[in-house]
Amino acid sequence: MTANGLSDLDLRIASLSVHADDSYAMVSDVAPPLHVSTTYHYNSDPSKLKSAREHDIRIKTDESSFIYSRFGNPVVERVEAVLSAILNGHAVVYSSGLAAYTGSLAYYHPKRLSIGDGYHGCHGVAHIFTRFSGLEEVPLYDDSVSEGDLVHVETPINPTGQSVDLAKAVDFARSRGAKILVDATFAPPPLQDPFEFGVDMVMHSATKYLGGHSDLLAGVLVTKDPTVRDALLRDRGLLGGAPGNFEAWLLLRSLRTFKMRVETQAKNAGKIVAWLDTAIKNKEIPVLTKVYHSSLQTEEFVRKQLKTGLFGPTFSIEVESKDIARAVPSRLKLFHHATSLGGVESLIEWRAMTDASVSETLLRLSIGVEDADDLIADLKAALLSFSEN
Ligand SMILES: Cc1ncc(COP(=O)(O)O)c(C=O)c1O
Structure with missing residues (x-):
């Protein structure tokens, strides 16, 4: 400057x-x-x-x-x-x-x-x-x-x-x-x-x-x-x-609004990943099998690289079957089913649609700037709907 x-x-x-x-x-x-x-x-x-x-x-x-x-x-x-x-x-x-x-x-x-x-x-x-x-x-x-x-x-x-x-x-x-x-x-x-x-x-x-x-x-x-x-x-x-x-x-x-967007998105993602991780451990959502994110890694280097305590706003989950993975996005109200990531609006993608190298049970989530609790409620309702008759 x-x-x-x-x-x-x-x-x-x-x-x-x-x-x-x-x-x-x-x-x-x-x-x-x-x-x-x-x-x-x-x-x-x-x-x-x-x-x-x-x-x-x-x-x-x-x-x-x-x-x-x-x-x-x-x-x-x-x-x-x-x-x-x-x-x-x-x-x-x-x-x-x-x-x-x-x-x-x-x-x-x-x-x-x-x-x-x-x-x-x-x-x-x-x-x-x-x-x-x-x-x-x-x-x-x-x-x-x-x-x-x-x-x-x-x-x-x-x-x-x-x-x-x-x-x-x-x-x-x-x-x-x-x-x-x-x-x-x-x-x-x-x-x-x-x-x-x-x-x-x-x-x-x-x-x-x-x-x-x-x-x-x-x-x-x-x-x-x-x-x-x-x-x-x-x-x-x-x-x-x-x-x-x-x-x-x-x-x-x-x-101009870069930092506040990224921080909000990363905080939201951290909260959602923690909720998903607990839900898996407590077997609260039968169809949910895995969640992947840097915040869940235990290796020492992760916190040296992501040292602010905030982790990336994009992560993935796995569900029980390919059919469920394909159907999850259409049961969500606050997530667009679309590829890409990083925007202010939350996205979810049945990732096998654009990436032939990943498991067909994988869904990628890009978290936006909406309220994290609203996003959690949306995910919970959608994922639990597969266990209802
Ligand atoms: C990690 C990563 N690198 C590079 C790219 C390519 O960027 P663009 O789509 O702007 O060409 C993408 C797109 O998804 C990406 O996720």
Whole structure:
């Protein structure tokens, strides 16, 4: 942060979400305007004009102005200022989480990708790279991992919401001379900061908690190294992965309320998971067999990673049979039966519909900002209805 004296202040996430882009305002509007233009006037003073041989058109410097919105535009720049501040590094925004992931694979261009459990779409992107760059996909902690390879860890994991040991994964990557990328979509700040564990790059599907309203697609890569950020920007300018102006504007607007949304969602989820866990232990709901969530893991690393005491707002449950799993969503009143997660409205998904790798008895729940007790009552009534005649 450079203007308005903000650089003198030690601001926290809630304040940064509202003010980290203040110095980027080009007009006096309090609410950032939506800039729709794809192209920008060049400076009318010829002495200020540089040829492409003298400057990098894909990286905007303080002195240079916008050129073409695939390379950068005023709203994307403001969003990146906010995301850099709250994600604790240099953020580059993309048109979706998978576009961001594609950007990271294009940048690292590893021979081997050591990838653990997680979102099936990232595995799908990796498969495409095996086709056109000869990338080899190997499991996490595979013996073949060596210098120049990339380790990809997702934590907490989609769809269970359970955590993976980051310190262990970082040690493994370092011992092999590999880089490590963490998909932290399921635990945005303030819940978790993977950089505290020394990872090289953090990724989020901003479609989820950062966007938070189920109305935009976006993704973000974050690096501590400004030269890596510049390289990502150069690639993005050519690969065409920048978000559209309107999506970037929606994301900026969403970020203003980011912390209060995530905290409410995480608190609600914690309460619901605790209730489900007790219900299983007391055999109160016959059809409910399992609940998965980081808050139920007993390994020491979980509370080191999710150190605020709040865990991710998305988790999974299992019920007795495939038929019951398929029918549960239609008996709920406050949960939409839909894929995705992170929005203010609670969602439930019979996960086998979009993910062929999971059990057909699994349901994924993304908890929103409704009242937790109302959500519990809704779940209780729906799940108990299968035991009534
Ligand atoms: C953990 C995780 N990473 C990445 C993605 C991909 O993000 P997007 O849908 O924004 O491309 C998703 C989408 O569900 C996800 O859950």
